[in-house]
Amino acid sequence: xxxxxxxxxxxxxxxxxxxxxxxxxxxxxxxxxxxxxxxxxxxxxxxxxxxxxxxxxxxxxxxxxxxxxxxxxxxxxxxxxxxxxxxxxxxxxxxxxxxxxxxxxxxxxxxxxxxxx
Numbered sequence: 366x367x368x369x370x371x372x373x374x375x376x377x378x379x380x381x382x383x384x385x386x387x388x389x390x391x392x393x394x395x396x397x398x399x400x401x402x403x404x405x406x407x408x409x410x411x412x413x414x415x416x417x418x419x420x421x422x423x424x425x426x427x428x429x430x431x432x433x434x435x436x437x438x439x440x441x442x443x444x445x446x447x448x449x450x451x452x453x454x455x456x457x458x459x460x461x462x463x464x465x466x467x468x469x470x471x472x473x474x475x476x477x478x479x480x481x482x
């Protein structure tokens with residue numbers, strides 16, 4: 366399974382060159398988005414019908430605990446992510462899935478399997 370970061374979803378929605386790559390990956394893999402990405406994409410773009418194509422991975426108590434620990438680790442290393450990116454990374458790590466993104470900040474998260482578009 367692959368989890369799409371908000372950057373990947375927005376590029377897909379906008380039909381950019383990177384978005385076309387995301388679309389190809391979506392056609393070839395079991396792809397989902399986190400509830401956090403759904404929230405961000407709705408705020409940024411608002412096309413709820415298009416976003417309904419994606420299955421959503423819920424943000425639950427297990428993910429909250431994992432994300433909190435991840436945030437502590439990243440702060441100690443001096444490489445914190447934004448709160449929402451920490452929650453997205455925590456979701457991917459909780460479910461042990463690859464994160465597809467255009468955001469280089471995720472490369473610095475230890476233990477996170479990242480694919481850059």
